[in-house]
Amino acid sequence: MKKICVFICVISIFTSCTNQTETKKSAELKLKYPETRKDSVFDTLFNTVIPDPYRWLEDDNSEETAKWVEAQNQVTFSYLEKIPFRNKLKEQYTQLWNFEKQSAPTIKGNFFFYFKNDGLQNQSVWYFKKGEKGEEKILLDPNTLSEDGTTSISTTAITEDGKLVGYGISKAGSDWTELFFYDIENEKPLNDHIKWVKFSGISFYQNGFFYSSYGIPEKGKEFSMKNEYHKVYYHKMGTKQEEDVLIYEDKTKPLRNFYAYVTFDEKYLILSCSEGTSGNMLLIKDLTNTQSKITPLLGNFKNDNTILDHVKGKLILLTNDGAPNKKIVAVLPGQPKHDSWTEIIPEADMPINAASIIGNKIFVQYLKDVKSKIMVYELDGKFVSELPNPGNGLITGLSGERHGYVAFFSYSSYIQAPSIYKFTVAELKPDLYFAPKSSFNTNEYVSEQVFYTSKDGTKIPMFISYKKGIKKDGSTPCLLYGYGGFNIPVTPGFSLPFAAFMLNGGIVAVANIRGGSEYGEDWHKAGMLLNKQNVFDDFIEAAEYLKKEKYTSTEKLALYGRSNGGLLIGAVMTQRPDIAKVALPTVGVLDMLRYHKFTIGWAWAVEYGSSEDSIHFRNLLSYSPLHNIKQGTEYPATMVITADHDDRVVPAHSFKFISELQKKQTGNNPVLIRIDVNAGHGAGKPTSKSIEEWVDIWGFTFYNLGVTP
Numbered sequence: 001m002k003k004i005c006v007f008i009c010v011i012s013i014f015t016s017c018t019n020q021t022e023t024k025k026s027a028e029l030k031l032k033y034p035e036t037r038k039d040s041v042f043d044t045l046f047n048t049v050i051p052d053p054y055r056w057l058e059d060d061n062s063e064e065t066a067k068w069v070e071a072q073n074q075v076t077f078s079y080l081e082k083i084p085f086r087n088k089l090k091e092q093y094t095q096l097w098n099f100e101k102q103s104a105p106t107i108k109g110n111f112f113f114y115f116k117n118d119g120l121q122n123q124s125v126w127y128f129k130k131g132e133k134g135e136e137k138i139l140l141d142p143n144t145l146s147e148d149g150t151t152s153i154s155t156t157a158i159t160e161d162g163k164l165v166g167y168g169i170s171k172a173g174s175d176w177t178e179l180f181f182y183d184i185e186n187e188k189p190l191n192d193h194i195k196w197v198k199f200s201g202i203s204f205y206q207n208g209f210f211y212s213s214y215g216i217p218e219k220g221k222e223f224s225m226k227n228e229y230h231k232v233y234y235h236k237m238g239t240k241q242e243e244d245v246l247i248y249e250d251k252t253k254p255l256r257n258f259y260a261y262v263t264f265d266e267k268y269l270i271l272s273c274s275e276g277t278s279g280n281m282l283l284i285k286d287l288t289n290t291q292s293k294i295t296p297l298l299g300n301f302k303n304d305n306t307i308l309d310h311v312k313g314k315l316i317l318l319t320n321d322g323a324p325n326k327k328i329v330a331v332l333p334g335q336p337k338h339d340s341w342t343e344i345i346p347e348a349d350m351p352i353n354a355a356s357i358i359g360n361k362i363f364v365q366y367l368k369d370v371k372s373k374i375m376v377y378e379l380d381g382k383f384v385s386e387l388p389n390p391g392n393g394l395i396t397g398l399s400g401e402r403h404g405y406v407a408f409f410s411y412s413s414y415i416q417a418p419s420i421y422k423f424t425v426a427e428l429k430p431d432l433y434f435a436p437k438s439s440f441n442t443n444e445y446v447s448e449q450v451f452y453t454s455k456d457g458t459k460i461p462m463f464i465s466y467k468k469g470i471k472k473d474g475s476t477p478c479l480l481y482g483y484g485g486f487n488i489p490v491t492p493g494f495s496l497p498f499a500a501f502m503l504n505g506g507i508v509a510v511a512n513i514r515g516g517s518e519y520g521e522d523w524h525k526a527g528m529l530l531n532k533q534n535v536f537d538d539f540i541e542a543a544e545y546l547k548k549e550k551y552t553s554t555e556k557l558a559l560y561g562r563s564n565g566g567l568l569i570g571a572v573m574t575q576r577p578d579i580a581k582v583a584l585p586t587v588g589v590l591d592m593l594r595y596h597k598f599t600i601g602w603a604w605a606v607e608y609g610s611s612e613d614s615i616h617f618r619n620l621l622s623y624s625p626l627h628n629i630k631q632g633t634e635y636p637a638t639m640v641i642t643a644d645h646d647d648r649v650v651p652a653h654s655f656k657f658i659s660e661l662q663k664k665q666t667g668n669n670p671v672l673i674r675i676d677v678n679a680g681h682g683a684g685k686p687t688s689k690s691i692e693e694w695v696d697i698w699g700f701t702f703y704n705l706g707v708t709p
Contacts, residue, residue, distance in 0.1 A: 031079065032075075036662070038053035038054065039055065040053070043593075045611060052594075054655065054656040054659045055656075057656055058598075058652040060651060068655070072672075072673050073674070073675055076639070076674050077674075085699070089709060090695045092504075093496075093694060096438075097496055098119040099437050100119060100436060100437065102115070103420075104408040104410045108159065108161065109160065110131060111129070111184060112128065112131070113126070113156075113162075113165070120687055122688055122689075123141075123143050123151075123686060124142075125142070126140045126142075140167060146171070149686030153170075154168040155168035155202065156168075157202035159204045164183060165182050167179070167182070168197065175600070176217075178193065178196075179192075179193070190237065192237055192238065193241070197211055197213050198213065199227075199257055200259065201259060201261060205234070208235050208236040209234070210232060210233070210260040210262065211235065214230055215229070226598065226601075227602075228255060229251070229254050230258050232260045233245060247294075248271060258273055259271070259272040262287070263315075265310055267310055268287060268310055268315070269294075271283035276604065276607065277486050277487075277606060279301035280301060280304060281296065281297075282307065283295065284296075297336045298319075301606075303319055303320050303321040306319075309357050309402070310333075311357075312379075315331045315333055316328060317329050317331050325350065326352035326520070328343075328352075329342060343381070344362075344379075344380065345377055350373065351366065351367050351523075352365065353366065353367045353491075357402055359402075359404050359425030360379060360425075362376070362379060363375075363376055363407075364376075367491070367518060367519075369449065370461055370491060370512050370518050371389075371393070371394070371492065372395040387423070390419070390430065393412055394491045394493045396409065396410050396411075396412075396418075396493065397409055400425065404425070405424055405426060407425060409421055409430070412493045412494040414493070414508065414510070416442045416494060417436045421433055440499045445502060447464070449461055449462070449463050452542060453541065454541045455538075455541060458526075458538070460541070462509055462542055463510045463512075465508045466506070466508070474551075474552060476505070476551060476556060478509060478551055478557050479508050479559075480509045480543055481508070481565070482510070482542070482565060482568050483564060484527050487516065489517045490510055492510075497690075500694065504698075507546075511542035513568075514526040515534075529608070529619075530619050532619070535568060536571045536572050536623065543559070555706070556581065556706075557579070557582070558580060559572060559579075559582065559584065566585040567588050567589040567592075569585040569586075570585045571623045573585070573625075573635055574629055574635075575628070577634060579636075580636050584638075584639055585625070586642075587654070588642075589604070590654060590656070591656055592611070592621070592625075593611040593617070593621065596610055596611075598650045599650060625657055626657050629660045629661055630664065631664045632666055634669060635661065639670075639673070639697065640658045640673040640674070641673075642676070644675060654673060655673070658671065658673040669704070674693070
């Protein structure tokens with residue numbers, strides 16, 4: 001469940017609707033929803049009867065479910081088509097999206113690799129060139145792989161000499177991946193082809209690579225079947241997948257995932273083993289000894305651990321073991337116990353977001369009040385310098401060779417599209433390398449950070465971004481976004497959808513609620529398991545702050561979140577149905593009692609707890625959005641958003657939630673579901689589908705906030 005960037009709203013070009021328009025709108029909102037069959041299905045959990053009348057909607061391959069999807073979409077799109085400014089929004093948003101975008105280059109050997117999008121291409125194209133000033137050539141254009149643009153590149157890997165690349169292809173947004181390979185030197189594709197790969201990288205070693213796979217899923221259940229028994233394989237180039245060597249599996253632990261990677265010098269294979277979305281143990285194999293076995297390096301799941309590399313006989317480890325904000329230590333491969341660790345970079349008062357070794361120096365990316373701060377150290381931990389940040393935003397994509405001298409990074413903020421900077425490791429003085437020519441004028445906007453107080457007295461940071469000159473009189477439409485989970489920080493980066501909201505006079509507010517890693521592991525733990533209610537309280541208080549300070553009002557406030565953020569919106573709108581006018585729970589985890597029964601959902605139990613445990617069952621039931629919809633309540637105008645190929649958070653969550661909401665909603669606020677077909681959880685979504693989705697989201701939002709863009 002991957003993180004996304006967020007923003008707020010201002011005022012200017014919105015005009016108020018007349019009373020006549022409001023009367024007409026109220027009539028339109030009295031929609032006739034499709035009839036959804038209810039069955040007498042129930043579970044008894046810890047002496048509590050839990051009805052589940054819409055369980056039949058969990059079968060995403062049944063003809064009845066397909067007809068239900070079609071009927072719901074017909075109602076939703078009929079409603080959206082009546083919004084008078086929908087076409088105007090599409091024209092505006094398409095124009096806003098249409099500018100060149102580029103990733104920070106990756107250097108391997110004599111080759112430069114990068115992604116570029118001319119503006120409205122459905123998928124970014126992968127390019128390479130020999131040397132910085134060499135001829136630009138297309139390595140792979142995923143737009144040629146499908147007519148509708150729904151086939152995307154999901155993962156990439158490049159050998160250290162740059163002569164061989166591997167990449168994963170995902171269809172319709174699925175987590176399932178197929179691996180392909182390309183000979184850079186001879187500029188030709190290879191015959192090697194690996195199918196049914198999931199939650200895996202490509203780690204090259206000698207004349208082949210390591211990868212992970214679950215094996216072939218049951219036909220018809222590819223997008224809902226529980227994923228079990230992850231395995232690590234080695235594939236030798238030029239051979240068939242059937243000949244791949246099984247490197248590691250655990251037949252006694254079906255719910256463990258394994259991610260394999262090789263140190264730069266190819267001396268060690270590291271297996272990161274996880275039983276959920278936080279905490280991992282590390283296994284190690286000495287690749288210089290053909291008789292060596294895979295043995296434990298760090299043997300529990302209490303902490304998050306990453307090997308940065310092997311340097312002079314020691315493994316450089318990034319860990320939060322005994323350091324909630326993380327630290328970097330040196331570990332002897334044969335003596336992994338704590339008493340043999342050598343501390344290189346101690347824990348600081350700000351959390352480490354990431355670390356990497358470039359040019360034989362350690363680049364540590366800290367978060368200082370949710371903003372990037374990069375400190376550079378020698379390999380022995382001696383401080384070198386701080387890498388200047390171009391502003392108060394986010395640095396991402398920091399890349400450079402292990403022994404190289406040039407590096408790149410991308411910089412953006414809530415009001416600035418990503419620019420690429422180049423610097424030498426010796427001087428650490430970033431120079432602008434690429435600047436986008438976006439029609440969104442950064443100089444017309446402001447992004448401020450405030451701190452508000454949550455229910456239990458905790459100070460929570462929030463970014464508020466908007467066009468200069470708004471009046472704080474409560475009349476401005478505002479979008480409030482949050483995530484709050486899985487140790488994922490919501491950091492200040494640019495998002496075209498939210499830029500569009502600001503362009504139309506809206507405020508975009510991003511609350512850095514607990515559950516993420518904005519302030520380290522303690523911040524994460526304060527919003528997980530039995531502390532999950534803190535996440536919802538933090539978000540509720542963010543909404544109240546925005547109204548108290550007159551940025552907006554209840555009638556002008558919309559709530560938005562994706563995935564775990566979709567759970568956030570579902571929980572907040574059922575706990576406080578009076579808090580906002582519009583709610584947009586997107587690809588959300590909404591049935592907290594059965595989430596662990598589908599695809600990779602079991603891995604989230606370390607974050608949420610499981611309904612198979614009595615204590616966690618009570619906690620989950622207390623906030624599960626599906627189970628807390630009450631009869632006779634007026635909920636906000638709601639558009640639930642999901643996709644038929646989402647095999648991360650299966651669409652059944654959204655199907656069941658909207659069915660219950662439509663049965664129990666009172667008042668005139670519409671409660672709809674938009675089901676994207678041939679799409680997944682969000683990764684790899686083509687530009688055309690993204691534009692269509694966001695035009696519908698903003699059309700629905702503006703219309704129900706009573707404003708015209």
